[in-house]
Amino acid sequence: MTGIIATLVAILSLIVLGIPITLAIDRHARGPLLLGTSFLYGSGAMSFVMLALSIAHLRWTLIRVTVSALVVFCAASILAVKKPAGAQRPQPLKATIFDAGTVLTLTAYALYATLKSLWDWDFWAIWGLKARVFLEAGGIDWRFLESRWNTFAHPDYPLLVPLTFDFIALVNGGWSDRWLGLPGVAWAAALLLVVRALASRETSPLFASLVTLTLAPLAVSSHLGCAEGALIAFGGAGVLMIRAALRDGDPVLWRHGALMLGFAANCKNEGLALLVAVSIGVAVAGSRPRATARLRRLWPAYALMTPWLLLRLTHMLPTDIASGSPLSRLIARLPQAHEILAFLVMHLHEPWLWLAILTGILIAPAASRRSEGFVLLVTAIQLCFYVAAYFATPHDLHWHVLTSWPRLTSQVAPPVTFAVFLMLAKSLNVGRTLQSNGFRT
Amino acid sequence: MSLRRVLTIIALAAIMVMCFEPSPLRMPFLRRALQTPELAGVPDRQWALYPRFLEGVRAHTRPGDTIAIVFPVMGWDAGYSYAYYRASYFLAGREVLPLADPQDHPLPQNLRDARYVAVFGATLPMPASIVWRGEGGTLLRLQ
Numbered sequence: 014m015t016g017i018i019a020t021l022v023a024i025l026s027l028i029v030l031g032i033p034i035t036l037a038i039d040r041h042a043r044g045p046l047l048l049g050t051s052f053l054y055g056s057g058a059m060s061f062v063m064l065a066l067s068i069a070h071l072r073w074t075l076i077r078v079t080v081s082a083l084v085v086f087c088a089a090s091i092l093a094v095k096k097p098a099g100a101q102r103p104q105p106l107k108a109t110i111f112d113a114g115t116v117l118t119l120t121a122y123a124l125y126a127t128l129k130s131l132w133d134w135d136f137w138a139i140w141g142l143k144a145r146v147f148l149e150a151g152g153i154d155w156r157f158l159e160s161r162w163n164t165f166a167h168p169d170y171p172l173l174v175p176l177t178f179d180f181i182a183l184v185n186g187g188w189s190d191r192w193l194g195l196p197g198v199a200w201a202a203a204l205l206l207v208v209r210a211l212a213s214r215e216t217s218p219l220f221a222s223l224v225t226l227t228l229a230p231l232a233v234s235s236h237l238g239c240a241e242g243a244l245i246a247f248g249g250a251g252v253l254m255i256r257a258a259l260r261d262g263d264p265v266l267w268r269h270g271a272l273m274l275g276f277a278a279n280c281k282n283e284g285l286a287l288l289v290a291v292s293i294g295v296a297v298a299g300s301r302p303r304a305t306a307r308l309r310r311l312w313p314a315y316a317l318m319t320p321w322l323l324l325r326l327t328h329m330l331p332t333d334i335a336s337g338s339p340l341s342r343l344i345a346r347l348p349q350a351h352e353i354l355a356f357l358v359m360h361l362h363e364p365w366l367w368l369a370i371l372t373g374i375l376i377a378p379a380a381s382r383r384s385e386g387f388v389l390l391v392t393a394i395q396l397c398f399y400v401a402a403y404f405a406t407p408h409d410l411h412w413h414v415l416t417s418w419p420r421l422t423s424q425v426a427p428p429v430t431f432a433v434f435l436m437l438a439k440s441l442n443v444g445r446t447l448q449s450n451g452f453r454t
Numbered sequence: 455m456s457l458r459r460v461l462t463i464i465a466l467a468a469i470m471v472m473c474f475e476p477s478p479l480r481m482p483f484l485r486r487a488l489q490t491p492e493l494a495g496v497p498d499r500q501w502a503l504y505p506r507f508l509e510g511v512r513a514h515t516r517p518g519d520t521i522a523i524v525f526p527v528m529g530w531d532a533g534y535s536y537a538y539y540r541a542s543y544f545l546a547g548r549e550v551l552p553l554a555d556p557q558d559h560p561l562p563q564n565l566r567d568a569r570y571v572a573v574f575g576a577t578l579p580m581p582a583s584i585v586w587r588g589e590g591g592t593l594l595r596l597q
Contacts (some may be wrong), residue, residue: 118475132497133497134497134539137497137539137540137543138539138542138543141543142539142542142543142546145543145546146546146547148546149517149546149547150547160549162549162550162551162552163542165535165538165539166542188546223470226470227469227470227473228473229473230473230474230475231473363472365468365472366469366472366473369465369468369469369472370469372461372465372468373462373465373466373468373469376458376461376462376465377462430469430473433469434466434469437462437465437466437469438466440458440462441459441462441463441466
């Protein structure tokens with residue numbers, strides 16, 4: 014089987030695995046929402062299947078992984094069938110000409126992602142390296158992660174992305190980095206499908222397709238083969254699902270959002286930070302139900318986050334930011350705070366986009382700003398976490414900022430852009446009121 | 455039309471324009487450009503032979519073997535980090551040992567611990583038998 018066909022078959026398998034999981038969570042999911050969440054759940058579930066096999070000391074083989082995934086598939090199918098269908102049927106989404114622009118953007122990205130074997134430094138020094146080492150070992154190679162010579166590969170980073178690469182390699186019958194840009198395309202497409210479905214609930218087809226088209230370049234990560242694409246997809250979908258849940262109180266959206274955030278926490282450490290930011294946002298924003306009840310609804314996220322946290326604690330995998338005394342480094346840098354912040358502003362990626370977003374927030378009516386308080390707060394908290402990490406970094410601060418700040422800001426851009434775009438669109442009085450398009454209310 | 459409405463339309467348009475990314479539209483042309491020798495070797499532009507050398511080392515060693523890396527540049531930031539990281543990727547399954555740390559301190563104990571030394575673009579002045587030579591380097595088994 015040639016590499017590209019194997020990769021496409023693997024991606025298709027993940028979508029198929031994700032369909033019953035989506036339907037077990039949301040019996041009414043159809044169209045873009047079903048397709049988008051299915052790939053997200055499929056890739057997330059597959060990483061847990063491979064993690065479980067590795068913990069059980071069962072060497073990865075295609076047959077063993079397939080059988081384990083089939084167990085998950087059957088269990089989710091039974092749950093989905095048992096769920097009452099209800100009377101309400103979702104309305105099909107209306108496509109517009111701007112959806113073609115989104116498809117064109119994704120096609121161009123797919124061409125870019127498959128130009129050649131992946132070349133990003135972080136791919137072959139972190140994400141691809143781990144995947145390749147684990148494939149050789151037939152499971153997670155703890156000896157590799159624990160070795161003091163391999164701290165450059167960030168052993169503490171969660172493993173959803175390397176494990177997805179390993180699944181593709183198993184389907185391929187061996188390691189090849191030639192087509193590993195394609196899962197990044199699939200994650201971006203999944204997020205855009207979720208965005209399209211969520212936007213259709215609260216605005217016209219025209220604006221729903223326009224906001225999706227606007228977000229398309231933000232959903233695709235230029236860091237091919239790294240965890241950025243997966244984090245943007247899971248994190249973006251999670252924040253937007255919780256945003257919708259806070260607006261509608263829909264338990265299905267709470268479950269979707271919590272699970273997506275749990276998977277985001279399994280992509281990168283920033284996903285863990287995002288879960289903390291969302292927890293604060295959920296506690297502060299919204300009025301019904303009470304804060305503790307709202308936080309309890311995030312339990313699936315905490316449950317998904319826990320296994321890796323326990324494993325990295327058990328294996329004592331070091332985190333570079335936490336090495337030495339981060340607090341003393343942070344305090345020592347406080348007197349230079351204005352210089353550091355000025356440096357961050359100076360090296361802000363896409364500064365004009367952030368200026369446009371800020372302007373949009375200021376222009377929008379106060380009531381709209383309040384209604385989008387959750388997303389604005391989560392974005393602000395997450396940015397504060399990033400800035401705090403720079404203050405506490407054991408590395409040269411300028412080097413650290415220059416090599417990561419653009420990536421970090423691009424991670425938080427999609428949800429806030431979505432929120433501000435819809436806030437402005439609605440203030441033009443062209444947005445529709447809440448629809449039940451594709452969702453149960 | 456009120457001022458706020460005008461500003462809102464401008465802000466919406468600005469967000470859309472600022473998000474627009476024209477570079478993917480160049481993809482068909484970039485594909486052709488990638489066939490050129492200048493771009494073909496990214497990220498190994500400076501050391502084009504090195505990946506092929508590492509493939510050779512991989513072919514002549516077995517999983518679990520320990521391999522130390524000697525590179526023409528032994529300064530960490532000057533290029534040794536690249537050599538070490540790249541070797542870790544291509545030699546996955548083997549244990550790759552660095553001979554310098556990020557502070558540029560030499561690590562002679564790793565040379566003693568290694569079963570093989572992969573020497574690229576340099577010579578190693580110590581007794582060793584040649585296992586394989588090619589692609590600008592030599593794989594040595596230490597005696």
